Amino acid sequence: MPAVTLFISDLHLCGTRPAITGLFLDFLQHRARAADALYILGDLFEYWIGDEATEQEEFRPIVHGLRRLTTSGTPVFVMHGNRDFLMADGFEKATGCRLLADPTRIDLHGTTTLLMHGDSMCTDDVEYMAFRAQVRNTAWQQAFLGKPVAERDKIVRDFREISKNSTASKKPEIMDVNQKAVEAVMRDHGVQRLIHGHTHRPNEHIFTLDGQPARRMVLGDWYEQGSVLSVDARGWALKGLPLEKTLTNEKMKVKS
Incomplete structure (x- = not known):
């Protein structure tokens, strides 16, 4: 079998969507184990208050699932998203994953390819770009991480509500990447x-680009189903991962 590299993003895993968490754990246990490598390009989690979250009940099964995969020999690379940009050394140690800078350039089966979360191109x-600059500032992050866990959790949940309200009032094209x-x-x-x-627009x-053919692949989110890009020496294939075909009712019950 040819070496296959898998790419996913925008899972937004949290305790309120156990079926998607179950789908992801099933994916880690089966399909990802056969891969040459797995890249998660941001927003693995719905939110991340700091690496104390590795011990939170809703995230513990995910951390353990990632650890089992990396221990089995499949390398996993994780890029920060706009929801989980506070993942740091504690996350790496708990999961065995390696955090990637955004952007990162890799050799993908002989083709130089740039990997990004994508929000920096919107x-x-x-309004979002100003907010992004604020929360990616080192001083802001240090101040935030210095607060008690309960206070951080409340701040992040408040941010989520503000984001939902703001997104609902914006035109879709404004929230897409800018071609330039x-x-x-x-x-x-x-x-x-x-x-x-x-962008959740697979x-x-x-x-x-500069007189040469260029290609941009946008990964899908994991809300109604999963979305996986498979790349090998023969080409690329972006496909959905339906819930009903991968999970039984028992598998939908996430276990730590």
Whole structure:
């Protein structure tokens, strides 16, 4: 069998959606174990208050599932998203995963490819970009992580509600990536291939960059089903991962 590299993003795992958590754990136990590597390009979790979250009940099964996969020999690389950008050394130690910078350039079966979460290219959403700059600031993060866990948890949950209300009032195209921003980052990194998530708009975009064919693959979210991009030497395939075909009622009951 040819070596296969898997890419997923935007799972937004949390305790309120146990079926999706069950689907992800099933994916880790079976399909991911046969992969050459697994890349998770941001928003693995719905929120992350700091690495104390590795011990929270709703996230513990996920941490253990990742640890079992990495222990079995499959490398797992995780990129920060806009919901879980506070993952740090504690997350790496608990799961055996390796955190990736955003963006990161890799050799993907002979093709240089840029990996991103994708939110940094949503430059038309001025309000979000200002918020992103605030929470990615080192001083802000240090101040936030210095607060008690309960206070951090409340702040993050409040942020989630504000985000939901704000998103509901915005035009969809404002929250998508800006094509000029896409071309600029690909040009800066010298690539003609880009894989990212964030927008929840799974699709393949073919365009011309500096006179050469370019390709941008957008990963899907894990709300109604899973979404997995498989890449090997023969090509790329982005497919859904239906709940009903992978889970029984028992598997939907997440166990730690």
